[in-house]
Amino acid sequence: MIExxxxxxxxxxxxxxxAAIAAARHGARTVVLDxxxxxxxRLRYRAAAVGRADAASAPATLLARLVADAVAAGVELRxxxxxWGLFDGPLLAVDDxxxxxxxxxxxxxxxxxxxxxxxxxxxxxxxxxWTGRALQILINLHRVRPGRRVAVLGAGPExxxxxxxxxxxxxxxxxxxxxxxxxxxxxxxxxxxxxxxLVDGRRHAVDLVAVAVGRQPDAALAxxxxxxxxxxxALGGWAPLLDGNLRADGGGVMVAGDAAGVTTVEAALEEGxxxxxxxxxxLGLATEQELADKRAVYEAACPGRADLRRRxxxxxxxxHEWEATEDR
Amino acid sequence: xxxxxxARPPRQVCRCEEIGDDEIRGxxxxxxxxxxxxxxxxxxxxxxxxxxxCVPAIAALVAAETGLPMERIAPMTARPPARLxxxxxxxxxxxxx
Numbered sequence: 001m002i003e004x005x006x007x008x009x010x011x012x013x014x015x016x017x018x019a020a021i022a023a024a025r026h027g028a029r030t031v032v033l034d035x036x037x038x039x040x041x042r043l044r045y046r047a048a049a050v051g052r053a054d055a056a057s058a059p060a061t062l063l064a065r066l067v068a069d070a071v072a073a074g075v076e077l078r079x080x081x082x083x084w085g086l087f088d089g090p091l092l093a094v095d096d097x098x099x100x101x102x103x104x105x106x107x108x109x110x111x112x113x114x115x116x117x118x119x120x121x122x123x124x125x126x127x128x129x130w131t132g133r134a135l136q137i138l139i140n141l142h143r144v145r146p147g148r149r150v151a152v153l154g155a156g157p158e159x160x161x162x163x164x165x166x167x168x169x170x171x172x173x174x175x176x177x178x179x180x181x182x183x184x185x186x187x188x189x190x191x192x193x194x195x196x197x198l199v200d201g202r203r204h205a206v207d208l209v210a211v212a213v214g215r216q217p218d219a220a221l222a223x224x225x226x227x228x229x230x231x232x233x234a235l236g237g238w239a240p241l242l243d244g245n246l247r248a249d250g251g252g253v254m255v256a257g258d259a260a261g262v263t264t265v266e267a268a269l270e271e272g273x274x275x276x277x278x279x280x281x282x283l284g285l286a287t288e289q290e291l292a293d294k295r296a297v298y299e300a301a302c303p304g305r306a307d308l309r310r311r312x313x314x315x316x317x318x319x320h321e322w323e324a325t326e327d328r
Numbered sequence: 329x330x331x332x333x334x335a336r337p338p339r340q341v342c343r344c345e346e347i348g349d350d351e352i353r354g355x356x357x358x359x360x361x362x363x364x365x366x367x368x369x370x371x372x373x374x375x376x377x378x379x380x381x382c383v384p385a386i387a388a389l390v391a392a393e394t395g396l397p398m399e400r401i402a403p404m405t406a407r408p409p410a411r412l413x414x415x416x417x418x419x420x421x422x423x424x425x
Contacts, residue, residue, distance in 0.1 A: 035411065083411075084408055084413055100418075115380050118381050118384060122339050182392075216384055219406075223406035224408055237403075316403065
């Protein structure tokens with residue numbers, strides 16, 4: 001079965017919802033596909049305020065407003081919908097646990113977010129070693145206190161956020177170790193479960209280790225569709241190469257938010273709005289002037305990110321390598 | 329074969345396929361220069377997560393062992409399905425092949 005929509009947004013986090021609202025407000029028939037049981041992405045399991053700490057900046061408040069705006073703009077929100085392939089067309093392969101289907105669209109916004117980076121230190125597979133985001137989901141979504149004595153690994157904003165969240169849940173942060181993605185200098189100890197974390201030889205008794213060394217863009221759909229990737233540590237690793245209007249090469253594919261390079265919720269919202277207008281412009285529903293205006297707003301709000309994108313060089317494009325290397 | 333008796337304790341890099349850093353270093357020593365090479369030699373990245381978690385760690389090891397900058401290490405090939413999927417879903421007659 002092939003369904004049609006004008007704009008599909010893959011991922012209903014802050015970037016995806018902002019993109020869908022913007023596209024729909026320009027008159028595009030817009031569908032959001034999210035693999036979660038509810039839209040929101042990281043806003044569902046984030047406790048920290050977004051921007052200024054006031055009631056309006058609470059993630060739940062922000063999410064409720066985004067969902068209300070999306071519904072008011074006529075966006076169709078489809079949850080529990082896994083997009084497992086992006087093909088020429090653009091054509092999306094979707095599985096929603098009832099029936100698999102294909103969604104043919106004029107433009108697609110990939111707002112698939114990010115995944116946690118690993119830190120493969122010795123003992124990292126012991127029960128009790130978690131990635132930071134898994135802990136945030138346990139604590140803030142499922143209301144589970146995951147342990148009592150916690151070691152937090154990482155030095156960036158993820159580590160600070162997860163440390164605050166485990167404290168909020170009533171855990172004690174015993175030690176914070178600024179390890180990098182290689183996980184050098186630490187070793188987890190225990191038999192059948194975590195007993196301690198060794199930090200440069202010193203033993204800290206803990207029952208929980210939070211690996212919060214960073215995030216990486218989830219760019220698999222753009223990559224499998226043949227769009228060029230560029231590597232930059234500031235983006236979290238490999239990210240799709242995009243033009244100033246967030247279009248991947250080839251036209252009808254836009255990328256926004258963490259999927260375009262890991263970033264803040266505030267930047268993801270701005271970027272989503274630009275991607276949505278960019279999709280509408282691609283369909284002829286927004287004028288070039290409207291797109292230029294939105295782009296100016298985005299670049300003023302996220303100057304570093306826009307600059308960084310201009311400097312990126314295409315480093316890698318996936319051809320249909322499984323055909324080319326069949327005989328290797 | 330890898331020697332686990334040296335001073336450096338092993339690290340599980342690909343937890344789905346249980347591939348340690350020693351095996352990946354061995355693959356690089358044998359000529360692997362990218363994540364796909366390591367995958368073919370060791371199965372690292374071929375498990376249930378399909379490399380979503382471990383690829384940066386594999387790429388970092390290849391970079392460290394070869395001296396190549398990370399920019400020169402190609403990521404693992406991305407193929408559909410992008411998420412774990414029951415096989416019966418792919419067997420539906422209308423699904424893209």
